[in-house]
Amino acid sequence: MDRALYLSALLLFISGVCEGRSDKPPFVICTVGSTLWAGGQSGAGESGQDFEPEDLNAQYCDHFLFLIKGFEFIHETGGTVTHRQRIRNDFIAKGVSLREGPLGMQVMAYINLDHPHVMLPDTDKKIEGLVGHIVQFLKSHSLNGLCISSNDLADGKASRYLKLLKALRLPFSKEGLLLSPSLPPKHLSVYTDGELADIMSLANYILVDSGYEWDASSKHVTGLHAPVSAMNSTVRWYESRGVPRQMMVPMVNLVGVTAKLKNKDQAGLGAAIYGPGFEAPNSFNGDGVIPASEMLRRLKKTEERWAVKRDVASNLPYAANRDGLWVSYEDPSSMRTKAKFIQENGLAGGMLMTVEMDDFRGTAGKGRYPLISAYAEKRRRS
Template identity: 25%
Template sequence: MNCWIFIFAALAALASADDSEKKIVCYFGSWSVYRPPGGKFDISDIPPQLCTHLIYSFVGINTQGNVIVLDAWNDLPDNWGKDGFGRFNKLREQSPKTKTLIAIGGWNEGSVKYSDVVANPTIRARFVKNVVEFCQKHNFDGFDVDWEYPNQRGGKPADVQNYISLLKELRTEFDKHGLILSAAVAAAEPSASLSYDIPAMSKYLHFINVMTYDFHGAWEKTTGLNAPLYPRKDESGNDLKLNVDASVRYWLKSGCPPEKLILGVPFYGRAFTLANNNQNGLVAPTRGPGAAGPYTREAGMLGYNEICESLKQGGWTIVRHAEHRVPYAFKGDQWIGYDDITSLNEKMDYINSLNLGGAMMWSIETDDFNGNCGEKYPLLKTLNAKLRGGVPIEPSKPTEAPKETNPPKPTAQPTQPPATTPPNGICKKAGFVRDEKDCNVFYQCVDLNGIYKVERFTCPSGLVFDTNTNNCNYKNLVAGCN
């Protein structure tokens, strides 16, 4: 009897040690396999030893409560497919301690279908059953709920408690099969307060991936940083809440246990086209998103690999903001706010200082995985160095240039094509609308007291926006886009 007590005590201690280990949660955007050479990223490029959890993004949902594979050729082995799910889960052979999860949702999936499914107890129960079967069939260790967002984007107030019912039912079934349940959530109080009962959801989720980025971007009319750590003294109102520290403290104050809070960091930057090249600081006027990069090919967003390669070419002025603790760079009319090795080192120190559960990054395929600017995976290795005792990465010189108080005027304009802006009058009502000239492009129209805020989005390569489902779909299945 004493022997068995000792064994159980030892197992409990091991479980406790595993729970206390800092997590490094690596999201993988599966559409990156379609990018051009230099940015094309395959599952075989993933270093699983550098991630405690790997999350494959994304699958979808339908109104009957079924889990839907969004890219069967890429995800499955059927019909000579690439078997993304299978190859992703085989990464555990290289790193047996790494756990693999499948994520459902994402921005493009929207909220309406999720709202409908969780509102119906019968359909919700069917969905829970389908999720368990899906994870078992494809050999995932767990499931990540990335509903963006309950009670927003076409959702309804009842979503807040229906979301809790969903998590409770998922966790009940997951515990029977040893599956992991996590979620990706809105970070800032103005959004999170609309969507979440934080104490309740914290009971059922193993960990919570707080998306502490996208605080500012080209949907605004002035420059702003993607993921500032702290506010500026001259900010006021809601702007004081649009930073990492304010978001984390809101979640903690609202009842999220620190060990379950996984701090999100961006492996990409938000880019703008300046309205006036001589006004190039924070809150400078802009005329639209920054030019698309050669790999991600999305105006207003650049992967860190694209940023570091561009900075390496020279001609940029780099400013490290003393209050926000993150850098931005400008060249001609192009302006980028991003994170680098130095800012991530400070954010990892922040995680340790508050004893948070670890770091999550979006997403692994936009790190400098080819090592074109120095060592391979500099950002991911920075997370490991601070949270798991890895080897520190030295910042490369191009991204650590000193602040220039009187920068020289550029001698030439950027060679990239000018950024595009949403067509005038594109918004007739709140919701999504496809670009009239490019089926790959769509916009979200948000009604702000009679004035539309317009956000521009691009479907992954090979897909177009389907106005019937408000999702990206294969071109041959969408009328008017053949």
């Protein structure tokens, strides 16, 4: 497919997403694949509640992604490429079967090129080998496309990432596969306007990593983990670099971020802290980040004595208990706020990371999928 035809197809995709925006809510991407909480080769999740694709209520989602450490593509000696996967083949097959429903869901894979077993190819031969292996892998599992990300674009990696995306264009167009790259905001300044235009011409949409990172001051004081104001700043920064809002898909992390208070009696925003509230194995990488569903369950435990407050500006809840634990987290109300922001600002959709971090069993007393169902509320009514 030549460039003019590809751009025409892209414009048709964008117009389809945006058509009747006031009446048709942005699409919802549901992601899964954390080997800590779902679908690993061992079959046992840390939470004791393994997620399976049949657990997903398909009415919430337009796209279904296998995410995080699910796929590792390995460059062997001589430039050949093999892969290993931490998501079972039958898990993938169950996910693919979801698109047979009435909603016509797209089912895709996700590759993080920062993983040590993946890495950005450093020669044209390795790029060619990786592209061929990716296409073969997607076709063999009947997947609809690929989301791809690289947060580390230093030391020449930016040009290699762009070269890889360009190499994917022709085979993806030929096979009718979707391509959705992630561009972290801190690396947008790495690319020229022309290079960004090239990336947008290659992509069906751009994943906007608004993340759950606190600002630098929150290493020492409490702070909200992902307010809408931060998402707004990120969207404006992308827009200033020429990325159309109609192509932006912010990532919404279904997490809580915990900390230990220096003074249990000072628990408001900006209170002094001295480390993560939950360490390994009770949080991801021991950094205090927990599934939002874990916080919803903890709120039910009266013996933990949580005092919950809500920031008016962001509509994000935060809570502290008498043991000196503090957490900023997502709840159904904050998820509705993010969905409203995405729709009112004309963005393509939202990527929910990850569905198994919602309460998909309904053990917190708020029903199954309290966060995702709140986010997708308007979509279900349409």
